[in-house]
Amino acid sequence: MNITEVIASLKSIANSPASLREDERKELLASFDTLRVKLETPFESSLRFVFAPHQSVALEIAVDMKLFDASAALSAEKKEFTLHELVARMEGDVDPSLVLRIMRFLTSMALFFEVGPQQYAALPLSHAYTTASPLSSCVVHMTSQNKIMAALPSYFRERGYLSPDDAYNGPFQYAHQTPLHCFAWLATQPRLQDAFNIMMTLPRGDTPLKWFDIYPVTTKLAVASPDDVLLVDVGGGVGHDLIAFKSSFPDLEGGLVLQELPVVVDSIPRLPTGIHVVSHDMFTTPPPATFGARAYFLSNVLHDWPDKQASIILANVKEAMAPDSVLLVSENILPDWKVPIFNASADFVMMANFAALERTEGQYREFLEGAGFELVEVWKGEGVMDGRRLLEAVLKR
Structure with missing residues (x-):
């Protein structure tokens, strides 16, 4: 099988995925990851690593703007919609140029499909982040961790490269400049506390088994x-x-x-x-x-x-x-x-x-x-x- 045939086969799988067992699905995903790593240049891999947090930030902004609520309402009426139709459905005074910049991320993340310039169709994943979905709360809570993650390099440079072992004196307190434990601080942040409570109701792992x-x-x-x-x-x-x-x-x-x-x-x-x-x-x-x-x-x-x-x-x-x-x-x-x-x-x-x-x-x-x-x-x-x-x-x- 030559490379053209391989590419055609992969496109066929992507467009019409077969019913897979969980082990098959995971093996297929692992194979894709292995292939990507082997094909990427070191520069491309580096960009993927360092730019990864940007996607979560774009996703949270879209959740906060209720962009997914607006797109879901539009999708119920029509298969495709324009940027300006999307903006018109969103709450408050929304800048179309900002929505366009957010949509660049969301289309590259396969939440939407670009039909043409500033024209979109919602993909199934976009419905996972409407206000009614607990995954939107998961995004809000987990993206709030980015500040602490970004502080880890300076934390270790200043305090030595030892695994922290005190919940009241660790990276969280360092990043937020607070003496409070993470849970105590969370109690002072109603939005994040609510998002955390909802996130904790989500099933863990790849099985519905309790x-x-x-x-x-x-x-x-x-x-x-x-x-x-x-x-x-x-x-x-x-x-x-x-x-x-x-x-x-x-x-x-x-x-x-x-x-x-x-x-x-x-x-x-x-x-x-x-x-x-x-x-x-x-x-x-x-x-x-x-x-x-x-x-x-x-x-x-x-x-x-x-x-x-x-x-x-x-x-x-x-x-x-x-x-x-x-x-x-x-x-x-x-x-x-x-x-x-x-x-x-x-x-x-x-x-x-x-x-x-x-x-x-x-x-x-x-x-x-x-x-x-x-x-x-x-x-x-x-x-x-x-x-x-x-x-x-x-x-x-």
């Missing part, structure tokens, strides 16, 4: 009495996991407790009957309502904290646990090698914001043992290709 889809809940988490606490969701956000859990196991006996900070609790809408909300800081003595539960669930909590502070969280959980209680930790586990760039980026986000880290299975085992737990099993859903795992631990005997 932790309770892969864990034998009915056999492992049975309680002796309906009055017993079945599950405490520590740092459970707005209750999305507990709501899904209750929906999947409506007849399972035992109370469900959501434990969260006041700023998050205040934003929670009405929860289903049977879910009790406790406003609490996980770094303080656990509240009586959480004592003696059958299981304590922490999802995406420990990766927010370096060992120094994460050990305090687990010490407080231990204080509330009964001898036969179970600790369930849902996290993204880094592989020991060949770490995908997405996971490497997630690790940098943890480092920048919280002086924390994404951990390998070995690091979690060592950390849990040091905190007085025994890791008894690592649960993985069938067909799961990413690093999402459920760690089951018990108190060390």
Whole structure:
């Protein structure tokens, strides 16, 4: 097959993608990435690396301008539209020249197709960023990290090339010139706090499976009495996991407790009957309502904290646990090698914001043992290709 045939084949795949299994889809994407790296010159690769943050900035500006809301409304009426038709649908006094500059990015990012000069057609991806989509909140929150990321080189030049290990004295405080922890600072920023709360409801990983889809809940988490606490969701956000859990196991006996900070609790809408909300800081003595539960669930909590502070969280959980209680930790586990760039980026986000880290299975085992737990099993859903795992631990005997 000559190069012309290869190009024609790739175009055919792009225009009419076949139905693929998840492993096939990921293998195909990895092949494209390998091909791109081999074909690029060092200069082209360098430009791709250093210009990458510009796309997220353009995307956030478009979200803020409600550009995607306007394009969605237009697309419902016609397949193609002009720049001026788009501007006319947008809120407030919008400069057409600015919208044009934003659209240059968005067309190159395959959110829109350029039919001609200043003429566009919306592509499916553009609908993912309307105001109603949680992905728009994800863009708002994650793009706010750019300031901290940009400060990392000077942070390390000034403080030495050591991984930060204190959540109250790390890159976040350096970049924002604040003594506040990231979460405390976030509470002073209503827009970003709201975006963060919404983002945390998004599913993690490449599978719709929930932790309770892969864990034998009915056999492992049975309680002796309906009055017993079945599950405490520590740092459970707005209750999305507990709501899904209750929906999947409506007849399972035992109370469900959501434990969260006041700023998050205040934003929670009405929860289903049977879910009790406790406003609490996980770094303080656990509240009586959480004592003696059958299981304590922490999802995406420990990766927010370096060992120094994460050990305090687990010490407080231990204080509330009964001898036969179970600790369930849902996290993204880094592989020991060949770490995908997405996971490497997630690790940098943890480092920048919280002086924390994404951990390998070995690091979690060592950390849990040091905190007085025994890791008894690592649960993985069938067909799961990413690093999402459920760690089951018990108190060390």
